[in-house]
Amino acid sequence: MRRIQERDEAAFRELVERYQNKVYSIIYGILRNHNDAEDIAQQVFTKIYFSIGSFDFRSSLLTWIYKITVNECYDYLRKRRVRKLVYESDLGDEETPGMERSEPDTAPLIDEQLERRDLVLKLLEKVSPEDRNLMLLKEVEGHSVEELARMTGMNENTIKVKLFRARQKLLKAAERLMKRKGLPLKVEQG
Amino acid sequence: MHEPVVDGLEEYLAGTLAGQRLAAFQHHVTVCGECRRLVAALPAQQAMLSELRPPRPVGPKPGFYARVWARIEAERASSIWSVFLEPAFGRRLSYAALALLVVLSVAVWNGPGQPAIDETNPMVVFAIDLPDAPGVDPGHDRAVVLTHLVSMGENGDEAPSLPVSSD
Known part of the structure; x- marks a missing residue:
């Protein structure tokens, strides 16, 4: 962790490879869409990279990563809801169904x-x-x-x-x- | 207040609560309507939350790290100002700015003020007339000394010594 906080790229890579499945799985469980899961998982690790200095070791690393991941999912859901509202307000009722980007795809x-x-x-x-x-x-x-x-x-x-x-x-x-x-x-x- | 339930709820749900703690739990549930309602609703709550478990193990496609790194590089390049938003750096920067502000405030507060002028001392009055420190403008120094000596000679006083430039 200290190595990652000192911006050691190899250590960061280890962290990504260790937690990528976990993070992806949490996001997919919530959103059920592979494209969204990939995008948000990338965003989660980017956020981890830039904010690793604020990790204070009071909780476990997994708990900290979990918190970031779930928060990112909820941010995404909030934004999607706003987008949907704006979008629907621009369309008639009959045009709206089926136009949403993130329908579950599995x-x-x-x-x-x-x-x-x-x-x-x-x-x-x-x-x-x-x-x-x-x-x-x-x-x-x-x-x-x-x-x-x-x-x-x-x-x-x-x-x-x-x-x-x-x-x-x-x-x-x-x-x-x-x-x-x-x-x-x-x-x-x- | 709801202690037996607070203490034993998770074990009760896992089916591991036993003995006196189970008895206390069950007794509390029979007398407390709020806990009874909660305990009755928990199987449904657990079932709802289990909807968020992925149906099978999932993971990103190969090359995920490269894509993450490309995104980091892109974000880093997009704004040099983002460095100020990093919590650790931002904190250090704030401390440094605060420390600088304190040092400057102390310096201004304790700095040399205007000295009190004792106008009864002729040397002081004389020095006020000098545009610069002695030696900076030798011509002016010379003129001042000569004027002073002349005025001393007229009054019969002894001339005080003044610092004069060498040339």
């Missing part, structure tokens, strides 16, 4: 799955970036409380309290969203 995902993923992303937007990262590290990456404590430099009780509050916030956000849409809070498993 397996034929059914609408229901897409809706569920959109819902999760929207809900995760309602909690703080720290809570969001913890929830993702726990539920998506499958890390245990002990691992999270090691990775973040916090103690286990703090992690438990933060996860509990994050889960509460997510639940309340889901209830509000469902109420607004007039739907019951029910999500199929699997």
Whole structure:
């Protein structure tokens, strides 16, 4: 890490090669589009290169990279939503469908799955970036409380309290969203 | 307040909570509506979050590092000013600017002010008339000394010694 902070290109290359699959996989999990995943993964490593000096070793490198990656995804989603709104405001209702750039391009995902993923992303937007990262590290990456404590430099009780509050916030956000849409809070498993 | 649930929730979800802690957890859930609602909703919450797991292992196409490096080079070339936005450099620059400001402020505050002029001392009054320090303008020095000597001679006083240039 010190070598990377001193702008050692070989050390930076090692870092990229070590974490590129992880970063790509996180982004693809959120966006489900290979072009976007490639573009944002490049952006993540560029950001790491330019801001590595601010890494203070309080958390693990993976946690820091994870935070940057998820933040970049959410920045992208925000920009895409603004672009879409601007775009839709310029077009009639009939022209809009199918014109969006980042439709998932892999397996034929059914609408229901897409809706569920959109819902999760929207809900995760309602909690703080720290809570969001913890929830993702726990539920998506499958890390245990002990691992999270090691990775973040916090103690286990703090992690438990933060996860509990994050889960509460997510639940309340889901209830509000469902109420607004007039739907019951029910999500199929699997 | 919700301690048994806060403490045991993750283990409960993993199916590893047991013994007295499980009993305390279950008891709290029966008496606390908020926790009951949360625990009941958690399987759905976990299922929703699992939607963000990629369906299979994925990774970038070969040559990813080269593409990242090209992007870094492009960004670096695009703006030399970006160096000021680097947190570490920016911080150092701010400290340096602050330190310089402090040094300058102290220098201005403690710098030589206008000396008090004692107009009762003829030497001081005399020196004020000099355009420059003695020796800078020898012609002027000479004229001043001569004028002074003449005025001393007229008053019968002893002339004070003045620094005069050698030529």
